[in-house]
Amino acid sequence: MAHSNPLLEHRDDEGAKIGMWIFIFTEILLFGGLFLVYAVFRNQYSEDFHTAAFELNAFVGTLNTVILLCSSATVAMSITAVLKKDRKTAMILLGITLVLALVFMVNKYFEWSHKIHEGIYPGSELMADLERGELLFFSLYYFMTGLHALHILIGMTILTVILFKVRNGSVNDDKIVLLENGGLYWHLVDLIWIFLFPLLYLIT
Amino acid sequence: MDDKNKKHITSYQTYGIVLVGLLILTFISVGVTWIELGPLTVTVALLVASVKVFIVLTYFMHLKYDSLFIKLMVAGIFILFAVIIVITFLDYWFR
Incomplete structure (x- = not known):
């Protein structure tokens, strides 16, 4: 592999990392705003939120939590593998992460289609007849898990690109900041889910 | 290659232990919902979630x-x- 002259190459790994963190802060505040809306409405309609949250399948929620936590661990481990110059293990670990992410999305698909089949979806006649608080809960449920699922899809795309870059060697033990930042994004998706899960599925 | 700013390598075992810890906390927060704690349920759930987030930030996110x-x-x-x-x-x- 041809190494360019490090003196001629502009590179600032610490800066790249700080930039990624600043982006993550905007994401935290984006979801933070939604959590704030949730908190205020929950405070105003606690009875309705209680009833509505009971409708969600806690088992699927728990399963998806386990899947995301495992996928976070495999991304973190892939960094270890790259630093140990073990490209093959790194690729396997990133592959496992992508498979877990796919399983998460499949679960989400079945969960949503089940709810939609029951007639609970934004704009449905059944939703319009619900108590105001229940309506708000399900709207927030769809919006927050939907926005989160969008992040999963983006994360999967980023990790796929990184997987190929590990394969062709442009991400290696010396140039690893892309993998680290991709990992940070994936952990962010995990962080958000850690709060979404109890607030939507468990607090009944 | 110069070793003066060698990166810290977290071992596979460490990540494995962290994952097991996070899974145990998840099952605790699920288990707690079976117990009637009234308004405390929210507090416990958020407390466990905060601990989990702290662990993810510290170890997985390498802080x-x-x-x-x-x-x-x-x-x-x-x-x-x-x-x-x-x-x-x-x-x-x-x-």
Whole structure:
């Protein structure tokens, strides 16, 4: 592999990392705003939120939590593998992460289609007849898990690109900041889910 | 290659232990919902979630070995968010 002259190459790994963190802060505040809306409405309609949250399948929620936590661990481990110059293990670990992410999305698909089949979806006649608080809960449920699922899809795309870059060697033990930042994004998706899960599925 | 700024390598075992810890906390928070705690349920759930987030930030997101600058920025954003929540609720309760 041809190494360019490090003196001629502009590179600032610490800066790249700080930039990624600043982006993550905007994401935290984006979801933070939604959590704030949730908190205020929950405070105003606690009875309705209680009833509505009971409708969600806690088992699927728990399963998806386990899947995301495992996928976070495999991304973190892939960094270890790259630093140990073990490209093959790194690729396997990133592959496992992508498979877990796919399983998460499949679960989400079945969960949503089940709810939609029951007639609970934004704009449905059944939703319009619900108590105001229940309506708000399900709207927030769809919006927050939907926005989160969008992040999963983006994360999967980023990790796929990184997987190929590990394969062709442009991400290696010396140039690893892309993998680290991709990992940070994936952990962010995990962080958000850690709060979404109890607030939507468990607090009944 | 010069070794003076060699990166910290976290072992597979460490990540494995962290994962097991996170899974145990998940099952605790699920288990707690079976017990009738009334209004405490929310508190417990959020407390467990906060512990989990702290662990993810420290180990998975590697903050433990990052520069003080990044650590302070991350702490700052969570403090900012906490302040936003408190101010919003003060507004709702005492308006």
